[in-house]
Amino acid sequence: MAVGDAPLPAFFAIDGIRIGTANAGVKQTERADVTVFEIAEGSTCAGVFTRNAFCAAPVHIAKANLAATAPRYWLVNTGNANAGTGQAGFEAAQACIDALAEKTGVAADTILPFSTGVIGEPLPSAKIVASLDDALKGLGESRWADAGSAIMTTDTRPKGAIREISIAGKTVRICGLSKGAGMIKPNMATMLSYVGTDAGVSSELLQSMLNEANRLSFNRITIDGDTSTNDSAVIVATGRSGVDVDALTAEEQLQFQTVLTDIYTELAQLIVRDAEGANKFVAVEVSGAASESEAEMVAYTVAESPLVKTALYASDPNWGRILAAVGRAGVESLAVENVSIRINGVLIAEQGGRAASYTEEAGVEALTPADLLINIDLERGSDKATVWTSDLSHEYVTINAEYRT
Structure with missing residues (x-):
């Protein structure tokens, strides 16, 4: 697909x-x-x-x-x-x-x-x-x-x-x-x-x-x-x-x-x-980074997380997976209270936790479209980078499990 x-x-x-x-x-x-x-x-x-x-x-x-x-x-x-x-x-x-x-x-x-x-x-x-x-x-x-x-x-x-x-x-x-x-x-x-x-x-x-x-x-x-x-x-x-x-x-x-x-x-x-088994086209945009390489590092960590990708496949607003991926990306001295995360414009997380304005219904609605934009603002600089990825589906596993047969 x-x-x-x-x-x-x-x-x-x-x-x-x-x-x-x-x-x-x-x-x-x-x-x-x-x-x-x-x-x-x-x-x-x-x-x-x-x-x-x-x-x-x-x-x-x-x-x-x-x-x-x-x-x-x-x-x-x-x-x-x-x-x-x-x-x-x-x-x-x-x-x-x-x-x-x-x-x-x-x-x-x-x-x-x-x-x-x-x-x-x-x-x-x-x-x-x-x-x-x-x-x-x-x-x-x-x-x-x-x-x-x-x-x-x-x-x-x-x-x-x-x-x-x-x-x-x-x-x-x-x-x-x-x-x-x-x-x-x-x-x-x-x-x-x-x-x-x-x-x-x-x-x-x-x-x-x-x-x-x-x-x-x-x-x-x-x-x-x-x-x-x-x-x-x-x-x-x-x-x-x-x-x-x-x-x-x-x-x-x-x-x-x-x-x-x-x-x-x-x-x-x-x-x-056209990714194998893809249902979603995902842009992971990291802004407010101290360097372009830092922004790219965070974007790739989120984009390659199997937990994030499977949640996106299910349109499940399990935003904690994105938060965790940002946290383990290796950003030195990251002030987590300054980080904000949006999905298709919906504010998901800020000040170290779930945004006060966020609702589960809004999260589901934000994740439903086939095209998704995840914006992560680190608020520690002026550099940015965008990485494009897909979700991870059952079909991807099937295609690659049976590729030679």
Whole structure:
């Protein structure tokens, strides 16, 4: 179950990017599970990747190739993570990109591989290789929606966002996709995300802009507190619009950064709205903190509490669970009498206990909507942070208990 309506946007073409999909039957045969992104020569690329020590073989290869070359292709498979597969996993991933390199006439190190799915299973590289001709035959500029479906695993719907803006008198377009529904607490990136723009941006500036957008989007979501072995988010800038972001004024660069962060935030929130078994989309907003990191620490402690998340699932105004989570977040010398907590605008707690104006009926009413805002004011500074999360339902347990079967 996903929270709220989120139809795919009407994607436009990004000049310099073509996309093709195919069905390799990696785990299922009902829909495409292999995606090829073709990137025009002269484009720049940046990426962020999981910090999980057991990161997948394709993550190692993608990071190395991105650092060494200007990528010409991204190759994505779902149904198998190719993580926890040892040296055989590296060889399987390399076999896939070697085959794509041979078919397209590019160097293998200009291809970035990405995988997502079950951890610890051998990657059926022969199936992926066999599907490449179909993916290449179908390459087109307007196949973002097809790719959005092809990169899904336990997702119930594809996730995409677009922006079109005017900078320096010219139009710049951005298209983005993300996937993910479980094993979500990104640490540098989310499960998978692919963004393309026709702006021109140097590799160094593009990496800096991606880092900032990622910090305020994918690194502010959590579904279950688990950082995947395969988290990757990459962006390509083709320069075909004629806008050179490096040459823009500081104000114009900020405009581009703001729009980029906005699209990444939308993609991140779409993941939370499609969280496994989710019934609620929850924003945990902590204000009045002594630092942004302090606010983020409190927000994550509340957002990842199983007791809080199960209460939200039941629309149970068990506000003491939120209070307890704030108290154990590790804030040094927290003056609890100054803390106030609101849910969807209803004052729940203040001065160290239940607010005098609070009633159980008001609490139930505040927790009933599918979209919830929990505001926690620490009243010890001017910094703030917001983390987005979901509730924790019976269905989440069922999905993950039966994932491999």
